[in-house]
Amino acid sequence: MHRLTRVAATLALGMTALAGAARAQEMRLTGAGATFPNPIYSKWILEYTVVRPRLQINYQGIGSGGGIRQFTEHTVDFGATDGPMTDSQIAVVHGNVIHLPTVLGSVVPTYNVPGVTGQLRFTGDVLAGIFLGQITKWNDSRLTAINPGVSLPDQDIVVAHRSDGSGTTYIWTDYLSKVSSDWSQRVGKGTAVNWPVGLGGQGNPGVANIVKQTPGAIGYVELIYAIQNHIGYGLVRNKAGNYVEASLETTTNAAAAAVAALDPTTDFRVSITDPDAPNAYPISSFTWLLVPKEMSDPAKARQLVDFVWWAVHDGQRYCQPLAYAPLPARVVQLEEERLRSITVGGRPVVPSNYRGR
Amino acid sequence: MTDLSAAILEPELTPRSTAEARWRALRTVSRGDVVFRAVLTVLALLLPFLLLMIAVELVSNAMPAVSKFGFGFLTHSTWDPVRGEFGALPLIFGTLYSSVVALVIAVPLALACAIFLTEFAPRWLRAPVATLIELLAAVPSVIYGLWGIFVLIPLLRDHLWKVARPVLGHLPLFSGVFYGPSYLAAGVILSVMILPYIAAVSREVLLAVPADQREAGLALGATRWETVWGVVLPYGRAGIIGAVILGLGRALGETMAVTMVIGNRHEVAASLLQPGYTIAAAIANEFAEAVSDMHLSALFLAGAVLFLITVVVNALARVLVWRVARGSAVGSTAV
Numbered sequence: 001m002h003r004l005t006r007v008a009a010t011l012a013l014g015m016t017a018l019a020g021a022a023r024a025q026e027m028r029l030t031g032a033g034a035t036f037p038n039p040i041y042s043k044w045i046l047e048y049t050v051v052r053p054r055l056q057i058n059y060q061g062i063g064s065g066g067g068i069r070q071f072t073e074h075t076v077d078f079g080a081t082d083g084p085m086t087d088s089q090i091a092v093v094h095g096n097v098i099h100l101p102t103v104l105g106s107v108v109p110t111y112n113v114p115g116v117t118g119q120l121r122f123t124g125d126v127l128a129g130i131f132l133g134q135i136t137k138w139n140d141s142r143l144t145a146i147n148p149g150v151s152l153p154d155q156d157i158v159v160a161h162r163s164d165g166s167g168t169t170y171i172w173t174d175y176l177s178k179v180s181s182d183w184s185q186r187v188g189k190g191t192a193v194n195w196p197v198g199l200g201g202q203g204n205p206g207v208a209n210i211v212k213q214t215p216g217a218i219g220y221v222e223l224i225y226a227i228q229n230h231i232g233y234g235l236v237r238n239k240a241g242n243y244v245e246a247s248l249e250t251t252t253n254a255a256a257a258a259v260a261a262l263d264p265t266t267d268f269r270v271s272i273t274d275p276d277a278p279n280a281y282p283i284s285s286f287t288w289l290l291v292p293k294e295m296s297d298p299a300k301a302r303q304l305v306d307f308v309w310w311a312v313h314d315g316q317r318y319c320q321p322l323a324y325a326p327l328p329a330r331v332v333q334l335e336e337e338r339l340r341s342i343t344v345g346g347r348p349v350v351p352s353n354y355r356g357r
Numbered sequence: 358m359t360d361l362s363a364a365i366l367e368p369e370l371t372p373r374s375t376a377e378a379r380w381r382a383l384r385t386v387s388r389g390d391v392v393f394r395a396v397l398t399v400l401a402l403l404l405p406f407l408l409l410m411i412a413v414e415l416v417s418n419a420m421p422a423v424s425k426f427g428f429g430f431l432t433h434s435t436w437d438p439v440r441g442e443f444g445a446l447p448l449i450f451g452t453l454y455s456s457v458v459a460l461v462i463a464v465p466l467a468l469a470c471a472i473f474l475t476e477f478a479p480r481w482l483r484a485p486v487a488t489l490i491e492l493l494a495a496v497p498s499v500i501y502g503l504w505g506i507f508v509l510i511p512l513l514r515d516h517l518w519k520v521a522r523p524v525l526g527h528l529p530l531f532s533g534v535f536y537g538p539s540y541l542a543a544g545v546i547l548s549v550m551i552l553p554y555i556a557a558v559s560r561e562v563l564l565a566v567p568a569d570q571r572e573a574g575l576a577l578g579a580t581r582w583e584t585v586w587g588v589v590l591p592y593g594r595a596g597i598i599g600a601v602i603l604g605l606g607r608a609l610g611e612t613m614a615v616t617m618v619i620g621n622r623h624e625v626a627a628s629l630l631q632p633g634y635t636i637a638a639a640i641a642n643e644f645a646e647a648v649s650d651m652h653l654s655a656l657f658l659a660g661a662v663l664f665l666i667t668v669v670v671n672a673l674a675r676v677l678v679w680r681v682a683r684g685s686a687v688g689s690t691a692v
Contacts, residue, residue, distance in 0.1 A: 063645030065653075083648070158536050163621030163638075165438075165646025187439065191646040194437035199538050199632050200621025202642060209506055214536055 027303055032060040033067020033080030036105055036167050036222065037287045040324050041080070044315045048307060055303055064167050064191060071097070071290045077304060079290035082167020083191055084269035096293050098338050099268040100308055101286035103316075104325035106223035106251045107171045108233035108283070112211050113138050115153055120234040121146045121243050124179025124274070124282070127236070130218060131159055131176060132183060133197035138216060146237075160210040160219030163200025165192040171285040172220045175273040223251065223284075224323040240278040250281035251325035259330050266334065284325070294343050301349040305339050309356050412664065419658035421651060430658060436623040436639075438647070443655035447623045449662060451540065451633035455615060456608035458544025458629065459551055464601055466548070467555035475563040476585050487560060494553035502617030505546045510537040510618060513545070518630075535630040538620030544629070546614050551604035558603060562596030563589060595682040602674035609667055612637040636663040 031041075038061035045057045062070075064081040071079030072093050084099055109122055126142050129135040135142055139152045162169045170191045177184035187193050199214075201207040204225040211217040212231075223246045226233050235243040244250050257277030262270060274282045289308060295301040312332050319326040327335075342349050422430065426443060433444025470490055474483050514537045525531040566589050574584035590597070612635075620632020621642060636659045647653045 065646040065648040068648060086648075089648075156534065163616065164642040165648070167646075190439040191648055192438045192643055192652075194435065194439065194623070198622070199536060200634075200642070202616055202621070206617070210538065213506070213511065217536075 027055050027299060029055065029057045029077045029300065029304055029307065030059075031057070031067075031078040031080060031289075032062050032070045032076045033290070034064045034082045034167055034287055035061040036082050037080065037103055037324070040103055040315075040318060040322050043318050043322060044311050047315070047318065048310060051310060052303070052306070055307070057307065063165065064170075065165060067290065077300060078308075080288065081290060082285070082287050083170040084288060085290065093292075098291050098293050098342070099288040100291055100312070100335055100338060101255075101268055101327060101331055102289055102308075102311060103319055103327065104251050104255050104272075104284055104286055105167075105171070106246045106254075106281055106284040106325065107168050107175075107220050108223050108226050108246045109218060109220055109236065110208065110211050110226060110231050110233045111218040112213075112215060113153065114155060114215050116150060118150065119232065119245070120150065121237065122234050123237040124175065128176045128180030128183045130157055131161075131196070131198070132180075132186065133159070155216040158210075158214050158217040159195075159198030160201055160207045160214070160217050161195050161198050162192075162203070162207055162220075164202050164206075166203075167191060167285070167287065168204070168220065168222050169193065171273065171283060174271050174285070175283045178271070178274045223247075223325075227323045236282055238278070238280055238282040239274055239276050240280075242278055244279065244281045246281045246283070248320065248323065248325040250279060251284045252328055253277055254280035254282065254284045255286065255325070255331060256280075256328035259328060259334075262334075264334060264337075268331075268334075268338075291342065293341070294346070295349070296344065298344045298349065301342060301344045305342055305349050305354075306356075309336070309339055309354075313356060412661075415657055415661040415664060419654055419661045422654035422658040425651065426655075426658075430655070431662070434623065434625055438643070438649065438652045441649060441651045443651070443658075445636070445655075445659050445662060447625050448634050448636045448639050448659055449666070450625045451619065452609055452635040452637070452663065452666065454633065455540050455543040455547060455619065455635060456605055458540060459547030459608045460601065460605055462545060462548035463552045463555055463604060467552050467600070467604070468559055468597070470552075470556040471559035471563055472585055472590075474560050476581065476589065487557070490553050490556050492553075493549065494557075498550065498611060498614040499617075501546055501550055501614040505542055505614060505618035509545060510542050513537070513542060529627055530629055532628045533626070533631050536620075536632070538618055538632050539630050540619065540626075540633050541629040543615045543619040543633070543635075546618055547608045547611055550611060550614060551607050554607055555600045555604040558600035559593075559597050562593040562600065565596070566592045595678045598681060599674065599678050602670065602677075605670060606667055609670065610637055610663070612641045616641060636660070636666075 038059070041059045041061075045059060048055070048057065059080070064083055067076075067079040067081050068085055068089060070076045072089065080102075082105075085097065090097060109127060111120060113120070120143075123146060126135065126146065129142060136157055138155045138157055144150075144152055170189060173183075173187065173189040173193050176187070177189045187196065199210055201210045201219070204221045207219040208221055208225065208229065208231055211219045221231065221233075223233075225231070226246075233246065235245050237243050254275045254277065255272050257275035257280045258270060258272035259266075261276075268286065268288065270286075272284060272286065291304060291308065295304070312327060312335050316326040316332075340348065340350055340352055340354055422443065426433070430443065430445055431449065432446055433442075434446040435442050435444050436447070437443070470486075474487055478486065514535055518535050521531075570588050570592055571584055574588040575581070579587060615635050616638035619634060619638060621634050621638060622632040623634055623639075624631070626633060640656050640660055640663075643652070644656055647656055
């Protein structure tokens with residue numbers, strides 16, 4: 001009996017020692033939030049294990065709303081969102097948050113008009129009119145006027161939108177709010193809104209399916225989804241008056257144009273829809289990581305800063321294959337300063353001349 | 358006399374006392390019994406406790422919405438997350454409407470299946486058909502949803518509706534333009550999903566009807582049809598109502614398949630062809646991205662309403678089964 005106890009005690013001791021050793025070697029970072037950047041975040045986390053084999057990062061794509069909530073409740077080390085936190089949400093965390101853009105996404109109008117195979121052209125006004133239920137036929141004069149040479153049929157327009165709350169909806173409604181005062185007064189912007197007309201589909205596939213199966217339908221999907229599933233989409237007129245096709249390049253252009261006008265001290269909670277540049281696609285947005293400005297665990301803080309630094313520099317090369325638009329250089333430059341400003345107990349986590357690990 | 362009585366009582370007393378001793382021995386509880394009893398009690402109380410905790414959690418999270426919207430939550434039909442205005446009338450209406458449509462379609466079909474399988478089908482056919490019907494319940498609901506999108510909706514819209522439109526098009530129940538996703542599509546999908554439950558339980562109920570009931574019916578000169586309609590079904594009606602309520606409960610809470618075909622529109626419409634929404638679908642759709650606290654609270658409140666609806670439906674079912682069982686006791690005792 002005595003021997004047994006001694007063996008058990010030795011075993012227990014050994015196990016505690018082992019666990020301690022493991023804890024010293026392995027570090028965990030957990031994050032949760034937006035589903036839109038989930039594929040590239042997963043890719044980054046996978047590639048980063050080569051850089052930091054002992055760091056374990058766990059990201060869960062539970063949705064932007066969930067990301068903000070978990071970040072606010074400190075159940076994760078970092079959050080992620082497709083729509084920036086509101087002022088009142090920031091007040092809840094006592095301002096202890098930095099928004100860090102990671103990649104860019106665009107939203108495109110997709111449609112199913114019988115007899116029309118080419119790319120249709122849209123303006124912000126027309127899109128708002130359609131989604132408000134004011135333009136109800138495909139051969140409406142406002143549509144035919146901007147699509148000369150295309151014979152649009154006398155077909156009812158069926159609007160398809162997202163039924164689930166979504167960053168895609170946020171970008172779409174943010175754009176419509178900017179270009180149409182009617183929209184901003186009657187509907188507004190958000191991850192879910194009170195749609196004046198239309199059918200709701202779940203996720204990009206849900207909307208794409210309604211569009212594909214319903215003659216006369218128009219909906220909006222993420223550019224990535226449209227590219228990967230070979231879905232045709234329309235051109236949208238930007239502020240400069242050019243009809244622009246959404247692409248990774250025109251999306252990055254939009255961010256560059258919007259950021260050029262920004263103050264260097266920006267908190268990045270900016271909408272980049274409808275920018276000025278002549279070659280910018282007007283319906284696009286950042287997606288953000290939410291990181292505390294002041295953290296409590298110095299080791300964790302350092303790992304997080306290292307990771308995000310890597311993501312916005314080296315990590316950007318994984319954007320293209322996954323069809324995300326990379327950040328413009330100016331944004332990365334501003335983000336470097338933000339990362340250097342992160343503190344633990346009032347002292348900076350990384351030196352002021354930090355240039356990556 | 359006393360001797361006699363003692364003599365008479367004596368042999369009686371001995372076995373009685375041994376019986377008492379044995380009874381006492383039986384009643385002295387062993388420690389194992391105590392533990393066993395305690396474990397069972399805890400396990401048995403765990404489930405009601407869980408139910409209670411769910412209710413408490415729902416209600417406490419719903420309180421902000423309750424205090425802001427009050428009773429209006431049930432009667433208003435604006436659902437505007439941007440302005441923080443929430444009224445769940447379309448959700449409640451859609452939940453009940455799609456479930457009723459499902460029942461209207463599923464109950465006759467399921468009853469026909471059950472009657473056929475118990476009364477008319479040749480013996481070799483019964484087991485395979487019953488198994489196949491029950492297999493319908495094993496299909497995941499997302500598969501039903503996909504089937505709804507790719508098969509049912511095009512079939513309804515492009516074929517059935519083209520034929521039916523000249524006949525039914527002028528009825529208010531079928532007014533408006535039919536795009537596909539609708540109460541009708543949701544109701545049909547739901548009816549297929551709840552059919553196996555109603556059919557399987559009804560079949561068991563009909564199987565439990567004693568053979569002499571049928572024989573009596575036939576002996577009185579009734580045809581087989583008259584026996585089924587006049588004897589077997591009334592005998593089992595309490596059980597059949599129970600089966601229908603089971604199906605209804607399933608239909609009220611179904612989420613995935615419904616949200617894929619109902620159109621997800623916060624609007625009350627009488628026409629079967631119009632898109633609508635259900636409580637379960639709205640919660641599944643909006644919960645993850647509900648950014649504002651009031652939006653979240655409104656979803657919790659909608660969940661509490663759904664909880665209440667199912668509780669009320671079940672309570673009504675109890676009353677109904679009880680009354681039917683009592684009423685039929687005059688002629689026959691039901692299940």
